[in-house]
Amino acid sequence: MSDHEAFRAETRTWLEENCPKSLLGKGGGGIVGTWGGRKWKPDNEDERLWLDRAAAKGFTAPTWPTEYGGGGLSKEEAKILAQEMRAISAPPPLLGFGLTMIGPTLLQYGTEEQKLEHLTKITRGEIRWCQGYSEPGAGSDLAGLQMRAEDKGDHYIVNGTKVWTSYADEADWIFALVRTDPKAKKQEGITFLLIDMETPGVSVSPILLISGTSPFCETHFQDVKALKSNVIFKENAGWTVAKALLGHERSMVAEAFGSSGELRTSLADRARAYLPGAEPDRPLPDAVLRQDIARMEMDTRAFGLTMQRARDAAKAGQQPGAESSIFKVVGTELNQRRQELLLHIAGPQALGWEGEGFAEDELQGTRNWLRSRGNTIEGGTSEVQRNIIAKRVLGLPD
Numbered sequence: 001m002s003d004h005e006a007f008r009a010e011t012r013t014w015l016e017e018n019c020p021k022s023l024l025g026k027g028g029g030g031i032v033g034t035w036g037g038r039k040w041k042p043d044n045e046d047e048r049l050w051l052d053r054a055a056a057k058g059f060t061a062p063t064w065p066t067e068y069g070g071g072g073l074s075k076e077e078a079k080i081l082a083q084e085m086r087a088i089s090a091p092p093p094l095l096g097f098g099l100t101m102i103g104p105t106l107l108q109y110g111t112e113e114q115k116l117e118h119l120t121k122i123t124r125g126e127i128r129w130c131q132g133y134s135e136p137g138a139g140s141d142l143a144g145l146q147m148r149a150e151d152k153g154d155h156y157i158v159n160g161t162k163v164w165t166s167y168a169d170e171a172d173w174i175f176a177l178v179r180t181d182p183k184a185k186k187q188e189g190i191t192f193l194l195i196d197m198e199t200p201g202v203s204v205s206p207i208l209l210i211s212g213t214s215p216f217c218e219t220h221f222q223d224v225k226a227l228k229s230n231v232i233f234k235e236n237a238g239w240t241v242a243k244a245l246l247g248h249e250r251s252m253v254a255e256a257f258g259s260s261g262e263l264r265t266s267l268a269d270r271a272r273a274y275l276p277g278a279e280p281d282r283p284l285p286d287a288v289l290r291q292d293i294a295r296m297e298m299d300t301r302a303f304g305l306t307m308q309r310a311r312d313a314a315k316a317g318q319q320p321g322a323e324s325s326i327f328k329v330v331g332t333e334l335n336q337r338r339q340e341l342l343l344h345i346a347g348p349q350a351l352g353w354e355g356e357g358f359a360e361d362e363l364q365g366t367r368n369w370l371r372s373r374g375n376t377i378e379g380g381t382s383e384v385q386r387n388i389i390a391k392r393v394l395g396l397p398d
Contacts, residue, residue: 008080018053019090020046027089035096036125038172054093055124061099064107068115069123079312097129097166098122100252102175102194105245109192109233118173118194130197131249132162132176132219133242142177143186143239147221149178149193156180158195158224164378168204168217171197175245181236192238194230201225211371212353246380247320250328251310253379267293271345289345296341303334322392325385332375333382339369 001009023046034040034047042048054060057071062078064070073081085092103122106115121127138144147160158178168174174195181189195202201224206214233241271293272278277285284290307327310320342365343350350366352358376382390396 004076004080007077008084011081011084014057015084015088015090018050018057019088020050022046023050023091025089026091027086033091033095034093034125035128035167035170036094036098037096037128037170038126039170040125040128050091051093051125058123060094060125061103061119061123064103064119064123068107068119069121070119075313075318082312094123094125096122096125097131097252098127101131101245101248102129104248105175105232105241108244109241113229114194114232127172128167128170130165130168130171130174130217130219132165132174132195134162134164136161136163136218142242143190145177145179145190147176147178148182149180149191149226151180152225154228156193156226156228158193158201158221158226160221162219162221163216164207165204165217165219166215166378168197168219169206173197174202174219175232177238177242180238184236187239189236190238190242191235192232192241193226194232195221195224195226199224199226209371210373211367213367213371247322247324249379250324250385251307251320253328253332253375267296267341267345270342274345274347274349292341292344296338299334300338303330307331322388325380325388326393328379329376329382329385329389332379335375336372339365339372343369 022044034042034051036051051060055069058064058066058069058073059071059081061069062071062073062081063075064072066072071078071081099122103119106118110118118127122129132147133142133145135145135147138146147158147162149156149158156178160178162168162174162176165171165174174197176193176195177190178193179189180191183189197204201222203220203222205218205220207216207218208214209216228235232238268284268290271284271286271289272280275284275286275289284293310323310327346362346365349358349362350369352363352366354363391398
């Protein structure tokens with residue numbers, strides 16, 4: 001038996017003994033799952049048990065070094081672990097921006113002290129992170145940010161506002177871009193700074209979206225003291241760190257919205273519930289709808305396989321490149337098409353907002369469609385992504 005075959009057998013046994021039976025079959029992608037953090041209250045104690053066991057084994061961050069709470073696995077071993085977890089449809093023991101964005105960034109740009117301080121807490125799900133990039137009035141021009149960090153010796157005094165900070169009301173720390181040299185060129189006067197959300201002067205205002213939910217927030221900073229020891233890389237060199245982190249973010253957004261993990265029944269079965277004359281296990285009587293569903297299923301399958309390769313590569317320690325912009329464009333537009341198709345299938349039953357006459361999943365479908373309108377804006381607009389693809393992937397001139 002080769003070393004990899006032995007590792008696969010060992011991993012399979014470990015999963016059988018440690019993944020709670022109640023969670024088997026709950027895998028499937030998306031952003032639903034355990035995010036951890038100081039404010040986390042699990043719906044099911046098995047979620048906490050699964051997180052604790054996986055963290056102790058290093059399986060929440062398989063390729064991270066063991067001294068930072070990772071599993072220290074090789075690229076091939078991490079790929080085997082991912083395959084075995086998919087085989088039993090086990091949910092990821094931990095999700096969140098700590099694992100997908102700030103963790104990889106700290107591994108690349110953090111000091112040894114910063115890695116030791118934050119990475120193990122991330123792998124154990126003890127700290128939840130949010131991202132402080134966008135600002136009111138800055139639009140798609142990320143480098144146009146105005147939040148100021150005034151130099152006070154060993155610390156800064158931070159003033160300003162961030163907007164669209166996902167889950168800021170549930171986060172413990174924020175990684176933010178702040179302007180530390182207002183006289184420098186836009187990209188050269190920016191610093192990447194970590195701030196504890198419990199620091200006096202930090203406040204959060206949830207934003208109610210058109211979908212009726214509020215994952216986004218406006219985050220205010222008034223005379224907030226932030227230590228310089230929490231600067232990542234170098235003062236005024238935050239743009240370099242920011243670009244590296246954006247690659248991780250685009251892959252994460254594409255995967256979250258491009259998968260069909262939230263669908264528990266197929267599109268064809270959903271259509272059979274609404275189409276007159278539709279019969280179980282028979283082709284749909286509407287030829288046009290049948291074609292639309294087939295095209296969506298094929299596109300979703302192709303995107304899922306492509307993302308799986310990218311996901312396995314990331315777990316194996318490979319940094320995302322400019323191709324993450326392609327994933328972001330395709331994944332988010334795919335989700336918008338899927339939500340529109342679901343509304344078309346439901347017909348008048350997709351017009352409900354609340355009250356009687358509509359099933360719960362029909363009401364949620366309306367909200368999901370409204371929520372999907374923001375997919376091609378958040379995480380960098382599709383227009384920005386296409387510019388990146390043109391310049392950095394295709395090599396086209398400005």
